[in-house]
Amino acid sequence: xxxxxxxxxxSSLGDGIVARIDRLAEISExxxxxxxxxLTPEHRAAADLxxxxxxxxxxxxxxxxxxxxxxxxxGDRPGLPCLMLGSxxxxxxxxxxxxxxxxLITAICCVADLHRRGRRLPFAVEVVGFADEEGVRFASTLxxxxxxxxxxxxxxxxxxxxxxxxMRDALVKFGLDPQHIGAAARVxxxxxAYVELHIEQGPVLEAEHLAVGAVTAIAGATRxxxxxxxxxxxxxxxxxxxxxxxxxxxxxxxxxxEEFCRxxxxxxxGTVGYIHAMPGATNVIPGQVSFTxxxxxxxxxxxxxxxxxxxxxxxxxxxxxxxALQIDVTHENRTVPCAPWLKAQVSEAIAAGGYRVYELxxxxxxxxxxxxxxxxxxxxxxxxxxxxxxxxxxxVDAADADAGARVLLRMIENFRPL
Ligand code: HGY
Ligand code: MN
Ligand code: MN
Numbered sequence: 001x002x003x004x005x006x007x008x009x010x011s012s013l014g015d016g017i018v019a020r021i022d023r024l025a026e027i028s029e030x031x032x033x034x035x036x037x038x039l040t041p042e043h044r045a046a047a048d049l050x051x052x053x054x055x056x057x058x059x060x061x062x063x064x065x066x067x068x069x070x071x072x073x074x075g076d077r078p079g080l081p082c083l084m085l086g087s088x089x090x091x092x093x094x095x096x097x098x099x100x101x102x103x104l105i106t107a108i109c110c111v112a113d114l115h116r117r118g119r120r121l122p123f124a125v126e127v128v129g130f131a132d133e134e135g136v137r138f139a140s141t142l143x144x145x146x147x148x149x150x151x152x153x154x155x156x157x158x159x160x161x162x163x164x165x166x167m168r169d170a171l172v173k174f175g176l177d178p179q180h181i182g183a184a185a186r187v188x189x190x191x192x193a194y195v196e197l198h199i200e201q202g203p204v205l206e207a208e209h210l211a212v213g214a215v216t217a218i219a220g221a222t223r224x225x226x227x228x229x230x231x232x233x234x235x236x237x238x239x240x241x242x243x244x245x246x247x248x249x250x251x252x253x254x255x256x257x258e259e260f261c262r263x264x265x266x267x268x269x270g271t272v273g274y275i276h277a278m279p280g281a282t283n284v285i286p287g288q289v290s291f292t293x294x295x296x297x298x299x300x301x302x303x304x305x306x307x308x309x310x311x312x313x314x315x316x317x318x319x320x321x322x323x324a325l326q327i328d329v330t331h332e333n334r335t336v337p338c339a340p341w342l343k344a345q346v347s348e349a350i351a352a353g354g355y356r357v358y359e360l361x362x363x364x365x366x367x368x369x370x371x372x373x374x375x376x377x378x379x380x381x382x383x384x385x386x387x388x389x390x391x392x393x394x395x396v397d398a399a400d401a402d403a404g405a406r407v408l409l410r411m412i413e414n415f416r417p418l
Contacts, residue, residue, distance in 0.1 A: 013401075039137070043131060066181050069129035081417075098199045099389050139225065199382050216338055218364075222293075229323060230243070235284060246289040253314045267297060269363070274291060
C-alpha cells in the first residue's frame with residue numbers, strides 16, 4: 001500500500017510527507033512526465049491511495065460526487081462543524097510533484113499525528129483532496145472545490161476534452177453521475193474555516209530565507225480561448241501577399257500579448273500556454289489556429305482593463321490579416337482576500353515556530369478561490385527551490401515540508417473559530 005504514517009513525534013512529519021509525495025508521484029499518465037488528470041485512471045488510483053491514507057490517519061473517508069477525496073476526523077463529540085483543510089491532487093502536464101499534494105498530504109499527516117496522540121479538538125477536522133484545480137482537461141478550473149462550495153456551473157458538463165469526450169460522459173465513464181454533483185456541496189454552517197498549505201510556486205520566500213509565509217490574497221485570473229481562421233493552401237504556390245495564414249496571425253497576436261504585458265508597470269502577466277495549428281502539415285499554410293491566454297494582475301480592475309485591451313489588439317490583427325476570429329472567456333476568477341482573523345492565526349503559528357512572520361500574495365490560483373463562497377480562507381506558503389513550479393524540477397526540502405507541517409499542526413491545535 002504504501003507509506004506508513006509519520007513516525008513518533010512531529011520531527012519526522014517532514015520525512016513522512018516526502019515519502020508520500022514520492023509515492024503519490026508514481027501515479028502518473030506516463031512515467032516520464034508527471035500528469036494526473038481529472039477523471040482518468042490515474043485520478044482513480046490516486047484517490048484510492050489518498051482514501052487509504054485518510055483512513056489510516058483515523059478519518060472516515062469517501063469519494064464525493066465529483067471525485068474529490070473527503071476525510072473527517074471527529075472532534076471531542078460527534079457532528080461538530082469542521083476546520084476544513086485541503087488542496088488538489090490533479091496536476092498540470094509534465095508537472096512537479098508538490099503543487100497540490102504537499103498541502104493535501106501535510107493535512108493528512110497532521111490529522112494522523114492528532115490521531116496517534118489520541119487528541120480530539122472542540123471541532124472536527126476535515127481534509128479534502130480536490131480532483132480538478134488545474135483545469136487541464138476541460139479548460140475551466142476549480143471544478144472540485146466549486147462542487148464542494150455549491151457553485152459548480154452545470155453548463156461546463158458539455159465541455160469537451162481534446163478527444164471530443166464531454167465532461168458529462170467522462171464522469172459517467174469514471175463511475176460518477178453528472179446529475180448528482182450537487183450532492184458534493186457543503187453549507188457554510190458546517191465549516192468554521194478553510195485553510196490550505198501550498199508551495200509558494202514563486203521565489204519570494206527563498207529570497208527572504210524563510211521556510212514558510214502567510215498569504216494575504218489569491219490573485220484573480222482570466223483564461224481565454226482564441227480561434228483564428230484563414231485559408232489553408234499549398235506552401236509552394238500561394239504568393240505571400242495572397243495568404244490568410246492563421247498561424248502567422250496567431251504569432252502576431254502572441255507577440256502583441258507579450259509586449260503589452262511586458263511593458264505594463266504594475267505586475268500584469270500574460271501567458272499563451274497552448275497552441276494548435278491545423279491542418280498541421282509542413283507544406284500546408286495553416287488555415288486555422290487555436291490558442292489559450294491566461295491573464296493575471298494584482299487587482300481585478302487592472303486585470304479586466306488589460307483583458308479588454310488585449311482583446312482589442314487581437315481583433316485589430318485579425319481584421320488586418322482578414323482572419324475570422326472567435327474569442328471566448330473560458331474561466332474567470334476574482335481576487336480572493338485571506339480573512340484577517342484567520343491569517344492572524346497562521347501568523348501566530350508561524351511566530352510560535354520561531355520563524356519571522358512574512359506576508360505575501362499568491363500569484364497562483366488555488367481552491368480557496370472557490371471555497372471563499374462557504375468559508376473564510378487562509379493559506380500557508382512553503383518555500384520551493386528556485387520558485388520553480390509547473391515543472392518537473394519543482395522541489396521542497398524535507399526540512400521545509402516539516403516546518404510547514406508543524407505550522408499547520410500548531411494552527412489546528414490552537415484554532416479559535418471566529
Ligand atoms: O494556474 C494556477 O494558478 C494554478 O496552478 N492552477
Ligand atoms: Mn498548479
Ligand atoms: Mn496548486
